[in-house]
Amino acid sequence: MTDPLVRSERTRVAIVGGGPAGLLLSHLLHLSDIDTVVIDTRDVATIATTHRAGILERDSVRLLVDSGASSRVLVDGHEHQGIDLRFAGGSHRIDFADLVGASCWLYPQTEVFIDLHATRTGDGGDLRYGVTDVAVHDVEGRLGLPAVTFTDAEGVARRVEADLVVGADGSRSMCRALVPDRQQFFREYPFAWFGVLVEAPPSAPELIYARSAEGFALISQRTESVQRMYFQCDPGEDASTYSDDRIWHELQTRLAGSDGFTLKEGPVIERTVLPFRSFVQTPMHHGRLLLAGDAAHTVPPTGAKGLNLALADVRVLAEHIELALLKDDDDALAAYTDRALARVWKAQHFSYWMTTMLHRGAEASEFDERRQVGELASIVSSRAGSTYLAEGYTGWPR
Ligand SMILES: Cc1cc2nc3c(=O)[nH]c(=O)nc-3n(C[C@H](O)[C@H](O)[C@H](O)COP(=O)(O)OP(=O)(O)OC[C@H]3O[C@@H](n4cnc5c(N)ncnc54)[C@H](O)[C@@H]3O)c2cc1C
Missing domain, CATH: 3.30.9.10 (D-Amino Acid Oxidase, subunit A, domain 2)
Structure with missing residues (x-):
């Protein structure tokens, strides 16, 4: 029974977590006219000032620029065409431009968040930061639509019903525990x-x-x-x-x-x-719930892959959600895990390799x-x- 004190709302995709994965997904779905509500327990100022990742892969930059999420990365970011490997007292340059004709960009995660937040806010995106008591209900959709309940920053209890819920709630994800047949792989x-x-x-x-x-x-x-x-x-x-x-x-x-x-x-x-640590959960989908970014996998930071994987997941996930919601393709959600994890395991290996090669x-x-x-x-x-x-x-x- 619906509690009369809880304000009920309806959207197409409820996104738990408004970090880079959640915000970029909201942006990409907006471009396809799919409404979303983004729900995050932290406030905007805290996220915008918490220093984390700094390196964007070439295709992460392309995605941010081509989708209209950030043009500032090309102005304020710094293109790096190589890195130095330093050992036995000397430096050795790995020249990306010469070896693979690519580069990466130094652009802090705080700036990526600021750009994504500004873009979504400018487009009228529905973003709820600083909320408490988040809970996700009925991801199998047995009782109707799945829903996310929470208390908003003004203390109002809310319930958002949606066709789909996406857990983009980071490395301590509560959403991933809602996948009953999950397998988890760790390395400490x-x-x-x-x-x-x-x-x-x-x-x-x-x-x-x-x-x-x-x-x-x-x-x-x-x-x-x-x-x-x-x-x-x-x-x-x-x-x-x-x-x-x-x-x-x-x-x-x-x-x-x-x-x-x-x-x-x-x-x-x-x-x-x-x-x-290294961590992967599979599958990244159950019923009407999907996982993206650190909620499903984390890597040691040595390979600079975590933020890039979160953005890569979301690019793929947006396509699968569009197929499911706009083309009624019932198999599209189940196909997401294999596509996302193919890249995740390559990145797991690369991060593990860089870590064990360089640490004592x-x-x-x-x-x-x-x-x-x-x-x-x-x-x-x-x-x-x-x-x-x-x-x-x-x-x-x-
Ligand atoms: C020191 C450090 C350096 C790093 N360096 C790099 C690097 O160079 N390159 C790279 O690619 N990656 C790097 N990473 C990893 C990168 O920061 C993460 O992979 C990236 O933040 C993942 O994005 P995300 O959106 O999945 O998760 P997050 O950024 O963690 O966002 C998840 C959001 O969910 C919210 N949330 C959590 N629980 C709930 C809940 N119950 N309800 C609602 N909201 C919730 C959180 O408040 C948060 O805002 C680094 C990480 C660290 C810590």
């Missing part, structure tokens, strides 16, 4: 990333992925005066106990080499420890250390090896 790693935002000029024009006896480090850029850097640490590390001096020491040690390279230092303005294992022996350097030397000295890395990093063609 015995290390984490210590991530910092620093006020300093860029130390290099492109990203540096460094492997050293002390562990991994990644040097990336944000603006002319703020940079993002990471170094490998134990998952139990407390970021607040690290002084600026200790952080710079950890980073400089991992980057040091006979070429005299040093990082340009400055105050550390943000620090966090980021544990990570907890029990690494002298043999392991030397074998790892041998692997990196094989990649940089072989056009085939370098091409494999360049293809994976810039993104496999769709």
Whole structure:
């Protein structure tokens, strides 16, 4: 029975999670005249200021630009035509442009979110941020239409009924638990990333992925005066106990080499420890529910694939939803999982490979250390090896 105190509404697709996956899906469906309501527990300001991904594959940029979601990426983003692999005290450039004729773009996830949010808001999109008590009901549609209930930011209890519900609710997804016949695959790693935002000029024009006896480090850029850097640490590390001096020491040690390279230092303005793991759930569909992005899979950040996979899922999912809702194609929803997971497993492998090639294992022996350097030397000295890395990093063609 309907509670008279709950405001009932109807849409075609209710999207749980208004991060990059949820917002881009809402945008793509809007282009096909399919109404959506996006529901998110966090508020817009929090999402717009939480630093996460920074690298967009070539086709992610194309999708954002061609769909009209962001033109700013081409103006404010930075095209990178390669990365440096640094090990055994020296740097080796992987030249994407030369190897695969592609590039990637440095454009922070915060900016992707800001663009998607502005585009949806400008188009009159129905976005509900800062909600509480989210619950999803009857995804099998046994009692009628599935529904999402929640309390909105003004404290009003609401129920949104929809033809379909999409769980785009990130790595701690509650929607994925609504798939009863789910299989889940995990891999834990015995290390984490210590991530910092620093006020300093860029130390290099492109990203540096460094492997050293002390562990991994990644040097990336944000603006002319703020940079993002990471170094490998134990998952139990407390970021607040690290002084600026200790952080710079950890980073400089991992980057040091006979070429005299040093990082340009400055105050550390943000620090966090980021544990990570590999995870995949299948299927990504059950009844009237579909999953997208981190809700269905996460990757270690080393391959810069998480945000790109979320956008790639949504591009495919929008097509399948259009077939189901506009062409009454009853098989379209079931076909989504296989298409999405084909790319996900390639990205899982690439992220795992980059992670294990560059990080120091907890029990690494002298043999392991030397074998790892041998692997990196094989990649940089072989056009085939370098091409494999360049293809994976810039993104496999769709
Ligand atoms: C430090 C770091 C660095 C990274 N670097 C990269 C990189 O370089 N390249 C890359 O491609 N990826 C990277 N990633 C991964 C990337 O950030 C994620 O893969 C991406 O955010 C996934 O998008 P999403 O929309 O699926 O999930 P999210 O961005 O997590 O969005 C999910 C949304 O759902 C909301 N939500 C959660 N639960 C509920 C609920 N019950 N009800 C309603 N709403 C809910 C959340 O508030 C959130 O806004 C990185 C991640 C981290 C943490």
